[in-house]
Amino acid sequence: MSTSDFQAAYACSEGCGYRASLLEVVYRCPRCDGLLEVAHDVEALRSVPAEEWKRRFAQRFGSSRLPYASGVWGKHEWVYPQLPAGDIVSLGEGRVPLKPLPRMAAELGLASLDLKECGVSPTGSFKDWGMTVLVSAVKHMRARGVPIRAVACASTGDTSAALSAYCAAAGIPSVVFLPRNKVSLSQLVQPVANGARVLSLDTDFDGCMKLVQQVTRDAGLYLANSMNSLRIEGQKVVAIELCQDLDWEPPDWVVIPGGNLGNASALGKGFELMLALGVITKRPRIAVAQAQRANPLVRSFRGGFAELVPMQAERTLASAIQIGNPVSFRRAVRILKAFNGVVEEATESELANAAARADREGTFTCPHTGVALGALEKLVAQGVIARGSRVAVVSTAHGLKFPDFKVGYHQGALADVASRFSNPPIDLPANLDAVRGALADF
DSSP states (O other): OOGGGOOEEEEETTOSOOEEOTTSOOOBOTTTOOBEEEEEOHHHHHTSOHHHHHHHHHHHHTOOSTTTTSTTGGGHHHHOTTSOGGGOOOSOOOOOOEEEOHHHHHHHTOSEEEEEETTSSTTSBTHHHHHHHHHHHHHHHHHTTOOOOEEEEEOSSHHHHHHHHHHHHHTOOEEEEEETTOSOHHHHHHHHHTTOEEEEESSOHHHHHHHHHHHTTSTTEEEOSTTSHHHHHHHTHHHHHHHHHTTTOOOSEEEEEOSSSHHHHHHHHHHHHHHHTTSOSSOOEEEEEEETTSOHHHHHHHTTSOOOOOOOOOOOSOGGGOOSSOTTHHHHHHHHHHTTOEEEEEOHHHHHHHHHHHHTTTOOBOHHHHHHHHHHHHHHHTTSSOTTOEEEEEEOBBGGGOHHHHHHHHHTOSTTOOOTTOOOOOOOOSSHHHHHHHTTTO
16 A cells, blocks of 8 residues: 555544644644644554554665655655655654663663664754654645745754754745743754744743744744644654664653653654554553753642643753743643653753763763653652663753753853763873873773
């Protein structure tokens, strides 16, 4: 069967029955204001046996040519099946390493600990997985005469980098709203380099998000944030690829950094689809990790998943998840309930030291991955994650995007952080005795 034998459409995530074509410019249900999701014809997908899906995906995984050289579009039928291959905008995203951390696993008493390194990607973060789908959809809509003149997003850095790169590849104008002085220089320069119109606003991410939603009420400006369910479709492939890496045997736990909470929603959606098609036979448990200074989901969880109370997020090293009013809150809570999930937080010191601990095994982790690893350490210490468990952590970005975080840690210069694993350079005179002395205990 070809991709044209399968169909997907928008459906209201609140279950009110609303449906719409993926060619429509719509983000929320016009009946109940719930977020939309992309609903697939699961019965049609079931017409292909689970073993055939596995064989097909394995065959494509080794492709050197686009679109199947993309880890996302190698699962075309499960993402946006009716999208013509000629409208795909890909930079070769996906197919990222699953990095084992055996020493950290042994120290924590885990059977295994693997890092899904989504930052090993064209723009350095997991946002590429969703943005390839969204920008491809925009290219297709424009080709069909839908009057979209530009694509816009609010961002703490990584979303703007992904949007600007994919729009540049497609020849589509992009606009990004960034909170002034709250993103790293490495993140800021990416949309600038890719030709986006960058609006640096004197507010935080939540303020940028409010403005971009207002601006994109003009149908000519298309919204690219994760409340757009096309983004979720690409990001759900992280879960699918993770299971493929593990020979279709899910881990016991998946730990995900949480900011706007689209990623938690997306991975849950990926696991649910695999279960429905018989490709996997069990659900992993899901843990969402937040920075203590931006933890609205943690507060809700501690209240028995009480309704979201937006907060003013405080400045945190994990700047990409410095979000106090996450738009995907309700979707994430539904996934956490379905997967017997938990929520934990990490302090600044905990996230920085956990990132540095993982780096000692050959990674170069971002502070948001540090949040997930720090939360993992606490969940194991509490007995929530049992010793002997198989755990996968979603690493959301590459540490190279956060050089000040890395340098500051090893210089002992980060506020509120006691650097347990700092490794500063040793300044020496240029003579042999000094060098031998420095290496005497090596």
